[in-house]
Amino acid sequence: xxxxxxxxxxxxxxxxxxxxxxxxxxxxxxxxxxxxxxxxxxxxxxxxxxxxxxxxxxxxxxxxxxxxxxxxxxxxxxxxxxxxxxxxxxxxxxxxxxxxxxxxxxxxxxxxxxxxxxxxxxxxxxxxxxxxxxxxxxxxxxxxxxxxxxxxxxxxxxxxxxxxxxxxxxxxxxxxxxxxxxxxxxx
Numbered sequence: 001x002x003x004x005x006x007x008x009x010x011x012x013x014x015x016x017x018x019x020x021x022x023x024x025x026x027x028x029x030x031x032x033x034x035x036x037x038x039x040x041x042x043x044x045x046x047x048x049x050x051x052x053x054x055x056x057x058x059x060x061x062x063x064x065x066x067x068x069x070x071x072x073x074x075x076x077x078x079x080x081x082x083x084x085x086x087x088x089x090x091x092x093x094x095x096x097x098x099x100x101x102x103x104x105x106x107x108x109x110x111x112x113x114x115x116x117x118x119x120x121x122x123x124x125x126x127x128x129x130x131x132x133x134x135x136x137x138x139x140x141x142x143x144x145x146x147x148x149x150x151x152x153x154x155x156x157x158x159x160x161x162x163x164x165x166x167x168x169x170x171x172x173x174x175x176x177x178x179x180x181x182x183x184x185x186x187x
Contacts, residue, residue, distance in 0.1 A: 030090045038060075040064060040158070041137075044056040044059060047138045048115075050138050050140055051115045052114065054149035055113050055115050059113065059136070062108060063151075066103075066104060067158040070104070071151075071155055074092070074156075076095055082099075083095045083155065084096060096152070099135065100151040100156075101133055101151075102181075104149070104151060105118070105182075115138060115139060117134050117138065117179075117182075119137070119173050120177030120181060121133045121143070121163070121174065122171070122173075122177070123169040123172075131150075133150040133153075143172075146163055148160060148171060153168075
């Protein structure tokens with residue numbers, strides 16, 4: 001009987017996935033998505049007067065919408081923690097925090113942002129509950145002056161906040177990952 005209940009719950013959670021409506025060309029954006037894009041754009045611009053408005057607009061659209069696309073592609077099931085459990089059980093393939101982070105990096109690197117600097121953020125590096133995300137700042141700010149960009153925390157709905165204001169995690173820069181993914185161009 002216990003096995004039957006376990007099997008039921010596993011299949012229930014595997015079959016219940018989040019599906020976000022995201023236009024692949026980012027043309028038809030829902031009101032809630034547009035609101036989040038505008039809010040993030042405002043927060044990006046508030047980082048520094050040196051931030052280019054057009055870049056902030058583009059980056060905010062990419063971050064909000066691509067995070068949702070990633071959740072769809074990972075076939076996210078329930079909370080981030082629940083989804084991690086399903087990956088660990090071999091029932092899902094991707095959707096860990098570092099998957100979101102790597103895939104967001106791939107997307108934003110397609111654009112040549114001049115007024116933003118990106119960092120790989122880590123909480124509890126090397127520990128069982130290690131958590132990864134991105135940080136964005138102006139090119140004139142350091143890691144701690146930026147915004148944390150965490151697509152995993154809310155299962156694809158991008159969480160963002162000033163790094164030092166995040167009470168859930170104590171972030172530090174993973175300099176090896178930052179260096180690997182965001183190599184400075186040699187002149």
